[in-house]
Amino acid sequence: MKSIRRHASVSLLIAGIWSSSALAADQPGFDDFYWLSEINKASAVMVVEQAIVPKALGARIAQAVTQTIAEAEKPGARRSGDYLVVEKSLIAIGGPDVTRIHSGRSRQDIGATIQRLGAREHMLLTFERLNEARAAVLALAARHPNAIVPAYTWGVQAQPISFGHYLLGYAQALSRLSERTRQAYARLNASPLGSAALGTSSFPVNRPRLAELLGFDAVIENSLDAGQISPVDSGAELVSLAEACALTISTFTADVTAQYAQTKPWLLLAEGPQTGVSSIMPQKRNPSGLVFLRERASMLLGHAHTFLLMAHNVQAGMSDYKPIDPKQGDMPNSVLREAAEVLTSFTAVVKTLAFDEKRALDEVNADYSTTTELADTLQREADVPFRVGHHFASDLVNFGRSRNLRPIDISYEDARRIYAEAAKLFNVDGRLPLSEEQFRRSLTAENMVAVSKGLGGPQPAEVARMMAAEQGRVASDKAWLEAARGKLQTAREKRDGAFTALMQE
Secondary structure (H helix, E strand, O other), X not given: OHHHHHHHHHHXXXXXXXXXXXXXXXXXXXXXXXXXXXXXXXXXXXXXXXXXXXXXXXXXXXXXXXXXXXXXXXXXXXOOOOHHHHHHHHXXXXXXXXXXXXXXXXHHHHHHHHHHHHHHHHXXXXXXXXXXXXXXXXXXXXXXXXXXXXXXXXXXXXXXXXXXXXXXXXXXXXXXXXXXXXXXXXXXXEEOOOOOOOOOOOOOOOHHHHHHHOOOOEEOOOHHHHHHHHHHHHHXXXXXXXXXXXXXXXXXXXXXXXHOOOOOOOEEEOOOOOOEOOOOOOOOOEOHHHHHHHHHHHHHHHHHHHHHHHHOOOOOOOOOOOOEEOOOEEHHHHHHHHHHHHHHHHHHHHHOEEXXXXXXXXXXXXXXXXXXXXXXXXXXXXXXXXXXXXXXXXXXXXXXXXXXXXXXXXXXXXXXXXXXXXXXXXXXXXXXXXXXXXHHHHOOHHHHHHOOOOOOOOOHHHHHHHHHHXXXXXXXXXXXXXXXXXXXXXXXXXXXXXXXXXXXX
16 A cells, blocks of 8 residues: 555656646746737837827827736736737727727737747747756766766667766757757747738838837848748747757657666666556566656657648648647647756656666676777787778677677687687688787777777767866856846836836826
């Protein structure tokens, strides 16, 4: 019974990760009504500045917008993101003249702008979670930078590398994702507002001013593109970022999950919130956190691809690629929010990983993944053609495995005999040109890692260099995030200042 209760509590704990919709962009105040209200503030300021409406009416419009916001903040009040619904409240407060705020606007460009304003917040939140995930990976790598671990291709042990080298591979993949995110943010942070339905209007709408008031860095110039075409490719770019994130995380998850098939893994989850137990088998420690993480990464891929399918082969102006779920919002934003949740869970998993350095080295020493270096040593130190050395090393592997020997257990005499037999096939000197000390050293994992020379290899110097570079990138990205949020806050303050001044006219 105790086991069942514990399993249930673990499941609830993990499930809590996925229900963490308490993200910054999901709080009341950051819903579609909030963004529509901010758009109304900016529009009220602009229509007065452009003399589309007189100042006195502008003040009345501002007062109606302010009161509508106040009414919507009352408990249980409706917070609609549909302008026509909100307009009824504006008219009830200020009369029909206040609808002049809508001069040169449409629900089309308003909707496209709301989507971008929301996506901007979701993207910055996802970027923050991405930075946290990268920092967690680097922290784990820094604790065991040069520990020897097996690396695999085709699911088979291939060559030894260091644990730091292994984790830095994923850190660099996540860095590429951060770079793509920053580039995508620059394209996302452009305003559609003022393009109206698709062809602008006869009102002198100042679109750059609207963009400035809302914290956008640019305007999507072509008005057809702004509200009808850009939602397709911009949405595709956002969900593609989420897809890349999910694929990297699911690859890492598969690596760790494979360890659980071993009797004694060298990398596993520390017992706690990320593990679960069986209701019948007391020895089981199930990788629940990994399984839930993999599930969510798969769901994230599915949801992202759903948007692409819905946007495919649809003419501009249709609603297929602008689906709105009352609870989730538009699909690209929903996918971004889900990506943030997946990254949060990934970070939690990384922080609970337990690494057994001795067990990892023993795993390497139990197989023949160092024999590539034996062939390299023969070529480098004895001028033996690589294919000759490769054939000898392959025969050595067959000999050892057929007798259940580890590389260290093969006698030097057997190695000399096997080399002589391999040399006959190539008509070269059959004397093994390595001393026993050279032969033994070439088969150690420590030697193979240490003598690596290539850029980006597992040798300590390269691991240290790459570690410092990745840490620098994370620090730079954190600074960029702070600056981006600071810029939006400054725009918000200026917008509120201009709007307040208008209301006081």
